[in-house]
Amino acid sequence: MKVDVLLGLQWGDEGKGKVVDVLTPNYDIVTRFQGGPNAGHTLEFNGEKYVLRSIPSGIFQGGKINIIGNGVVLDPLLFMTEAKELAQSGHDLTERLFVSKKAHLILPTHRLLDKANEAAKGKAKIGTTGKGIGPTYTDKVSRNGLRVGDILDNFQQKYEAAKKRHLETIASLNLLAIAKGGEPVSTDGLEDLEANWMEGIEYLKQFKFIDSEHVINNYLKDGKSVLCEGAQGSLLDVDFGSYPFVTSSNTICAGACTGLGVAPNKIGEVFGIFKAYCTRVGSGPFPTELFDETGAKIRTIGHEYGAVTGRERRCGWIDLVALRYTIMLNGVTQLIMMKSDVLDGFETVKACTAYKVNGKLTNEFPFSIEEGIEPQYVEMKGWNTDLSKCKSEDEFPQEFKDYIAFLEKELETPITILSVGPDRDQTILRKK
Ligand code: GDP
Numbered sequence: 556m557k558v559d560v561l562l563g564l565q566w567g568d569e570g571k572g573k574v575v576d577v578l579t580p581n582y583d584i585v586t587r588f589q590g591g592p593n594a595g596h597t598l599e600f601n602g603e604k605y606v607l608r609s610i611p612s613g614i615f616q617g618g619k620i621n622i623i624g625n626g627v628v629l630d631p632l633l634f635m636t637e638a639k640e641l642a643q644s645g646h647d648l649t650e651r652l653f654v655s656k657k658a659h660l661i662l663p664t665h666r667l668l669d670k671a672n673e674a675a676k677g678k679a680k681i682g683t684t685g686k687g688i689g690p691t692y693t694d695k696v697s698r699n700g701l702r703v704g705d706i707l708d709n710f711q712q713k714y715e716a717a718k719k720r721h722l723e724t725i726a727s728l729n730l731l732a733i734a735k736g737g738e739p740v741s742t743d744g745l746e747d748l749e750a751n752w753m754e755g756i757e758y759l760k761q762f763k764f765i766d767s768e769h770v771i772n773n774y775l776k777d778g779k780s781v782l783c784e785g786a787q788g789s790l791l792d793v794d795f796g797s798y799p800f801v802t803s804s805n806t807i808c809a810g811a812c813t814g815l816g817v818a819p820n821k822i823g824e825v826f827g828i829f830k831a832y833c834t835r836v837g838s839g840p841f842p843t844e845l846f847d848e849t850g851a852k853i854r855t856i857g858h859e860y861g862a863v864t865g866r867e868r869r870c871g872w873i874d875l876v877a878l879r880y881t882i883m884l885n886g887v888t889q890l891i892m893m894k895s896d897v898l899d900g901f902e903t904v905k906a907c908t909a910y911k912v913n914g915k916l917t918n919e920f921p922f923s924i925e926e927g928i929e930p931q932y933v934e935m936k937g938w939n940t941d942l943s944k945c946k947s948e949d950e951f952p953q954e955f956k957d958y959i960a961f962l963e964k965e966l967e968t969p970i971t972i973l974s975v976g977p978d979r980d981q982t983i984l985r986k987k
Pocket residue numbers: 563567568569570571572573594595596597598599857858862893894895896897974975976977978
């Protein structure tokens with residue numbers, strides 16, 4: 556058996572959580588392989604709404620096993636809050652949510668370091684989610700991190716050493732922030748936060764800590780099917796995204812190999828998910844961004860506000876140069892298009908098919924998209940139909956069918972699933 560991977564092709568918030576939930580009945584195991592509580596994956600069904608951060612979106616259908624892989628960074632306090640809320644609403648996960656011993660822990664001081672890093676950057680700040688993601692991955696790569704498996708052995712001593720090191724770094728970052736006229740980060744309240752965090756550590760111990768690479772490969776050997784749920788989006792990948800305005804993990808398909816211990820030849824289907832338009836939250840370049848009322852209209856109709864931070868998401872037209880790039884990086888075999896219903900009332904819709912860079916047309920995603928990019932648009936007639944009521948592709952208006960055919964041709968990949976509303980039921984699987 557192989558693992559299938561579902562991941563975002565834009566700057567995140569494509570609707571990964573919703574579709575993982577829809578696909579869960581086809582799988583035995585659902586896993587997360589990178590990122591942490593910077594993710595906010597929204598699911599809606601039976602009039603209920605959930606936002607998941609660290610826990611995979613495969614927990615709601617059919618009692619499946621869910622795994623937090625080694626590539627994930629885990630904040631025990633946020634995890635406890637999330638798991639307790641789920642338990643209260645009838646989803647007790649202690650028996651079927653496993654956590655890799657090799658997943659790195661987000662410490663309270665990582666969160667402070669995240670804020671201190673941002674303050675020290677001044678105007679050049681990344682606009683992170685403030686969850687400590689960058690500093691935790693920094694500690695991982697610089698070989699200073701604490702892992703879930705460390706909880707079981709002399710943990711307090713390891714924790715204190717890390718905290719001491721972090722506080723020293725925060726003090727020097729604060730000097731930089733002050734020099735730039737910014738606010739230093741206060742460590743007031745750290746003790747309370749720490750006490751709650753340690754409670755989270757105790758809570759986490761109820762869950763099964765596993766060597767996820769062995770467990771997952773053994774499942775595959777036994778003929779079990781596995782779905783890997785990406786977080787963030789490919790344009791936030793630390794290697795291939797709009798660096799430095801990216802997250803700190805490999806969000807692309809290769810991240811599923813390193814974030815789970817699954818070999819490249821074990822990857823099966825790669826589901827690439829995108830919105831019928833494009834959004835971004837936080838700082839950084841966005842060639843097709845709309846600063847006018849069209850952008851504001853997309854934001855209002857699409858409820859484009861961050862699931863984690865509540866921040867306004869920046870909105871723009873779909874960018875096919877960026878999508879071709881991320882389809883290539885991920886080896887996408889099937890496309891999933893989300894939120895077409897948001898464009899229902901638009902007279903025309905636009906798609907960027909090429910960039911003009913220094914007067915030259917290109918189809919390739921350049922080293923820098925900071926400035927000097929002129930997106931080249933194709934404008935098509937809108938469909939002026941309430942797609943959210945459609946139950947099958949036969950009900951789609953011709954203009955929307957034309958839009959789908961246009962995208963498939965441009966992207967050279969089939970669109971096999973279409974989402975026309977936030978609810979689980981508002982999902983159309985196309986005929987093969
Ligand atoms: P994720 O991070 O990729 O899981 O996506 P988010 O949950 O952050 O953002 C997607 C948002 O769009 C959520 O509020 C979903 O409920 C909503 N959503 C998902 N699919 C659709 C859709 O097809 N149409 C509409 N209107 N909303 C959708």
